Amino acid sequence: MRRLIWLAATLVKVREETATARTLVFDAPGWPGHLPGQHLDVRLTADDGYSTQRSYSLAAPAEGERIELTVELVDDGEVSPYLTEVLQVGDQVEVRGPVGGWFVWRPESRAPVLLVGGGSGIVPLMAMVRARRLAGSRTPFRLLYSLRDPGRRYYADELRRPEPGLDITYLYTRTAPEDWPRKAGRVMRDDLAENGWPASFEPDCYVCGPTGFVEVAADMLIDLGHAPDHVRTERFGPSGG
Numbered sequence: 283m284r285r286l287i288w289l290a291a292t293l294v295k296v297r298e299e300t301a302t303a304r305t306l307v308f309d310a311p312g313w314p315g316h317l318p319g320q321h322l323d324v325r326l327t328a329d330d331g332y333s334t335q336r337s338y339s340l341a342a343p344a345e346g347e348r349i350e351l352t353v354e355l356v357d358d359g360e361v362s363p364y365l366t367e368v369l370q371v372g373d374q375v376e377v378r379g380p381v382g383g384w385f386v387w388r389p390e391s392r393a394p395v396l397l398v399g400g401g402s403g404i405v406p407l408m409a410m411v412r413a414r415r416l417a418g419s420r421t422p423f424r425l426l427y428s429l430r431d432p433g434r435r436y437y438a439d440e441l442r443r444p445e446p447g448l449d450i451t452y453l454y455t456r457t458a459p460e461d462w463p464r465k466a467g468r469v470m471r472d473d474l475a476e477n478g479w480p481a482s483f484e485p486d487c488y489v490c491g492p493t494g495f496v497e498v499a500a501d502m503l504i505d506l507g508h509a510p511d512h513v514r515t516e517r518f519g520p521s522g523g
């Protein structure tokens with residue numbers, strides 16, 4: 283197995299996604315490339331030598347040695363406030379990766395795909411959507427994106443553009459737009475049954491988000507008849523140490 287090493291990554295671009303999340307584009311010389319769904323570790327080191335690290339999903343296929351992450355501010359957090367509010371273009375962090383070999387989608391795969399994301403759990407799923415587009419794949423994708431309210435939507439302009447073979451359903455948990463056909467509320471079995479694929483199509487399902495969301499959604503998919511080894515999960519619980 284290849285040994286992962288820390289690389290210096292320089293912030294080259296920032297895109298504001300919402301009031302509390304931003305996409306960070308880094309140049310990371312030596313980056314070996316990655317598959318959609320994988321993540322990396324970010325390490326910050328203070329002047330006094332104290333250092334800390336967290337995991338972040340890769341939000342897009344690599345463009346050479348250019349990689350991007352999308353980070354949500356956790357109010358009382360140690361690392362995310364620095365990444366979302368302090369880090370400036372030209373600043374450096376260290377990155378190590380890619381990490382993870384199970385929660386990945388391969389563009390050569392032909393099985394239909396169901397993506398179920400809660401909050402920032404959309405990030406690795408977006409990498410899959412972008413990889414599909416880049417590969418010119420016709421594999422049918424359905425994306426269920428659960429989020430608190432319309433203001434929390436990441437990648438809003440990009441996801442608004444119609445893409446053949448990609449169906450998107452937004453599931454608002456607190457506030458839905460006016461006239462939205464579905465009442466605001468947590469993801470339910472019917473949401474997955476109506477907007478996902480029938481289990482008989484044997485889709486590859488990818489579920490990502492906060493631990494509670496992932497457990498509930500994955501259980502519902504299995505209850506709907508999807509084989510457990512077709513339901514891949516990634517939990518965005520606290521990481522690092």
Ligand SMILES: Cc1cc2nc3c(=O)[nH]c(=O)nc-3n(C[C@H](O)[C@H](O)[C@H](O)COP(=O)(O)OP(=O)(O)OC[C@H]3O[C@@H](n4cnc5c(N)ncnc54)[C@H](O)[C@@H]3O)c2cc1C
Binds near residue numbers: 340354358361518
């Ligand atoms: C594989 C993996 C991929 C991840 N990818 C992303 C990503 O793409 N984008 C992203 O924004 N985050 C992602 N995370 C979460 C990320 O690693 C950090 O946990 C998060 O940024 C908070 O770090 P922090 O240092 O700000 O908070 P900490 O100082 O670690 O924690 C502060 C407080 O917030 C709580 N907390 C920590 N993390 C979370 C969380 N995720 N949600 C709610 N409460 C939390 C802690 O329990 C604690 O009470 C990922 C996590 C994993 C395991």
